[in-house]
Every structure is written in C-alpha cells, then in structure tokens.
Amino acid sequence: MSIFPENVSTYGQAIDNLFWLILAFVAFAFFVSLFILIYPLIKYSSKKVNRAEYITGEKKKHFKWITIALVGLLLSDFVILYVEHDTWGEIESVPSKADVRIAIIARQWNWIFVYPGPDGVLGTTDDVTIDEMNSSLHVPINANIVFELRSQDVIHSFFLANTRLKQDALPGRTVIRWFNITKPGKYDISCTQICGILHSKMRNFVLAETPEQYKHFTDSLYNANKPATASN
Ligand SMILES: [Cu+2]
Structure with missing residues (x-):
C-alpha cells in the first residue's frame, strides 16, 4: 500500500x-x-x-x-x-526520442494545451490550441511526452501527481520537461503555486489513452481545426 x-x-x-x-x-x-x-x-x-x-x-x-x-x-x-x-x-535530460511534443501554457486560471497539428511540429500554422477551463490533455500511453511549459502572466506550477512531476511555469521562460505514462486513465493536473484568487480552480486533467484512442482523438481534433487555406 x-x-x-x-x-x-x-x-x-x-x-x-x-x-x-x-x-x-x-x-x-x-x-x-x-x-x-x-x-x-x-x-x-x-x-x-x-x-x-x-x-x-x-x-x-x-x-x-x-x-x-x-x-x-x-x-x-x-x-x-x-x-x-x-x-x-x-x-x-529530455529524451532524444520524443513520441509526442506539445506545449502547455499556464494562465490565470487555466492550463492551455497546444497540439502540434498534422505535421507533428510545434510552432507551425497547423497547431491546435485548447483553451477551456478543466479541459483534458490527451496523451498516448507508453510514449515519451515532451512538453514546452510557459506562463502568460505569473508563476504557476505544473503538478502531475501520478507521474511525480512538478515544475514551475515561469513568465518569459520556456521550460522543457517530459513524462511517460504506463497506464490508461484520467489524472489530475493541478497548480501548486498560489497564483491568484482562483488558484484552486486551476484544475485540468491528463487523459492517458491507448495509441489507437489517441490517434482517433487527434484525427478528429485536426479535422475540426483545419487551417482555412486547406482544401479537400
Ligand atoms: Cu496557477
């Protein structure tokens, strides 16, 4: 126990x-x-x-x-x-083999998730940003998830207790960290740095899925967020 x-x-x-x-x-x-x-x-x-x-x-x-x-x-x-x-x-040390690369941005009072889009590269025009309170970050299991952590305002702290990962998000700085989840499930992301009046509401989740479920999720996400220039 x-x-x-x-x-x-x-x-x-x-x-x-x-x-x-x-x-x-x-x-x-x-x-x-x-x-x-x-x-x-x-x-x-x-x-x-x-x-x-x-x-x-x-x-x-x-x-x-x-x-x-x-x-x-x-x-x-x-x-x-x-x-x-x-x-x-x-x-x-960030693993050289990143299976998934994402960005996590802290803001009073939410965690914002940026997926790299169909090209798999962050910082390009097809990136998809999810900015909703209490939203979930989807990740595949048994994969090295490398993320860029930033803050838009004050110091926050990204805490994914089930992976034992805690890292401050600092305004003006990009911190790169990683985790690898071995079991599917829904896990709490909390902010562990008092960051304002609604600090306690800064609660999001990680949804660890099988690779198939994750692919299904990103496919539908990217389909729904196709850049305006794309045609089919
Ligand atoms: Cu915070």
Whole structure:
C-alpha cells in the first residue's frame, strides 16, 4: 500500500524511493534532536544539581559534538546526492526520442494545451490550441511526452501527481520537461503555486489513452481545426 497517489509513470517509483530515503534521514535527525532536548530535562529536573554552565563550544571536548553532528548531516546529504544523481539526470535530460511534443501554457486560471497539428511540429500554422477551463490533455500511453511549459502572466506550477512531476511555469521562460505514462486513465493536473484568487480552480486533467484512442482523438481534433487555406 502506498500513501501517495497511484504512480503511473516510468520514473515515479524512483522519486518515491528518494522520498523514503530522505524521510529516513530526516526522521533520524529529528528524533535524535528531540532526545537531546528532552532527555536532560527529565534527567535533571527533580534532582539537586549544580547550576547550569555557560558553554561557548570552543573547548575541544565540546567542539567534538558540534563536529560529529555536522559531519553526520553532511554525510547524509552526500548519500542523498549520490543516490538521487541518476534519477535527477533521467528526469532533467529530455529524451532524444520524443513520441509526442506539445506545449502547455499556464494562465490565470487555466492550463492551455497546444497540439502540434498534422505535421507533428510545434510552432507551425497547423497547431491546435485548447483553451477551456478543466479541459483534458490527451496523451498516448507508453510514449515519451515532451512538453514546452510557459506562463502568460505569473508563476504557476505544473503538478502531475501520478507521474511525480512538478515544475514551475515561469513568465518569459520556456521550460522543457517530459513524462511517460504506463497506464490508461484520467489524472489530475493541478497548480501548486498560489497564483491568484482562483488558484484552486486551476484544475485540468491528463487523459492517458491507448495509441489507437489517441490517434482517433487527434484525427478528429485536426479535422475540426483545419487551417482555412486547406482544401479537400
Ligand atoms: Cu496557477
């Protein structure tokens, strides 16, 4: 059983594993700190003990404990960096083989989807833009979906929880990211950066379909949005 939303992406499990690793280190540090704080309170509360000493931490025997804590924290940081390196590399580097290339544009308060049109190339005249609140982005399963993420106004954050992908959308910048969904279904896209009064309504969906369903969808979409110059 998992406490997370169902993972349906190729790299989701690696992110979940990292989460548990980091949680283990943080929980350990947390309980050790609590113990150091609370244990002396209990041990010395009821007994007659000498007045507390004021310690500046410069003496070797005191400084030792500062060093141990510091080295422990640094070591756990390096372990996390080492373990996450491959996952980070995989998610950060866009796959050379993009099966589908789309654009996702954030605006107060909607996610706008741009499909590349019949030529499969973004930024050409046959692109089709879907700008409707709560609309769904159709994608095929088991395909590398590479998307260009932009914002028209303020900073938003694209969060596709089921794939463990979260990325800020920044005005004036195009960020390229990717995901690969392995299971058909309807998954939430939410904005995770407070972006104005209707931030909470900025909810769209990803519809992961079989390649046939996806082809059927794009065929009818492109047919309905033929450029005016096209004739048949
Ligand atoms: Cu937003």
